[in-house]
Amino acid sequence: MELYIVRHGETEWNKDKLLQGSTDIPLSENGRKLAKLSGEALADTPFDRIYSSPLSRAYETACLFRGSQKTEIITDNRLRELCFGVYEGQNMSELLANQDSTFRFFFKQPHLYIPPTGGESLEHLCERATSFMEEVIMPLESCCNRVMIVAHGAMNKALMTYVKKHDLSQFWTGGLQKNCNVILLSLKNQQFEIIDETHIFYDESAVE
Numbered sequence: 001m002e003l004y005i006v007r008h009g010e011t012e013w014n015k016d017k018l019l020q021g022s023t024d025i026p027l028s029e030n031g032r033k034l035a036k037l038s039g040e041a042l043a044d045t046p047f048d049r050i051y052s053s054p055l056s057r058a059y060e061t062a063c064l065f066r067g068s069q070k071t072e073i074i075t076d077n078r079l080r081e082l083c084f085g086v087y088e089g090q091n092m093s094e095l096l097a098n099q100d101s102t103f104r105f106f107f108k109q110p111h112l113y114i115p116p117t118g119g120e121s122l123e124h125l126c127e128r129a130t131s132f133m134e135e136v137i138m139p140l141e142s143c144c145n146r147v148m149i150v151a152h153g154a155m156n157k158a159l160m161t162y163v164k165k166h167d168l169s170q171f172w173t174g175g176l177q178k179n180c181n182v183i184l185l186s187l188k189n190q191q192f193e194i195i196d197e198t199h200i201f202y203d204e205s206a207v208e
């Protein structure tokens with residue numbers, strides 16, 4: 001079985017480097033454009049199942065990647081982005097530079113990250129990802145040829161933490177996916193093989 005793990009298209013908050021998390025920010029016009037181009041490139045690549053985070057930036061990306069295919073898009077709350085609590089809407093660069101904020105550990109030493117008020121831990125995010133992979137994805141090997149998951153930057157790294165069997169200190173191995181980038185995996189005999197972690201299906205000359 002082939003598995004495509006997609007990060008949603010660009011939003012205005014992505015462009016302005018603002019933390020989105022559980023805040024439901026829509027795609028920007030450029031985000032829609034690249035997702036649509038990706039869908040056109042995948043028009044002859046049928047998907048048996050498509051799963052999406054319920055947040056609109058992911059769900060609309062899933063719709064655009066699906067294009068004219070009739071496959072149902074199934075939303076699953078476990079695929080929502082990490083909740084950043086009171087950090088949501090704040091500038092990421094400023095948070096990383098703030099020595100009083102544990103967000104400074106988020107990318108370089110993720111095992112030291114402590115969520116702020118109202119936020120979710122990376123441990124809990126990985127628990128959600130494990131639950132989704134084991135209960136939803138792994139059983140599909142016997143009945144599906146190709147499956148798509150459309151979610152978010154941190155969420156997709158949590159899925160890959162499960163695939164790679166890494167601990168939290170290695171959470172960001174491979175780096176943050178760009179918007180509309182696709183991680184390509186194969187699943188055979190309940191074992192994953194990583195094909196490509198940074199694949200794109202749109203023409204890069206189309207990027208603004």
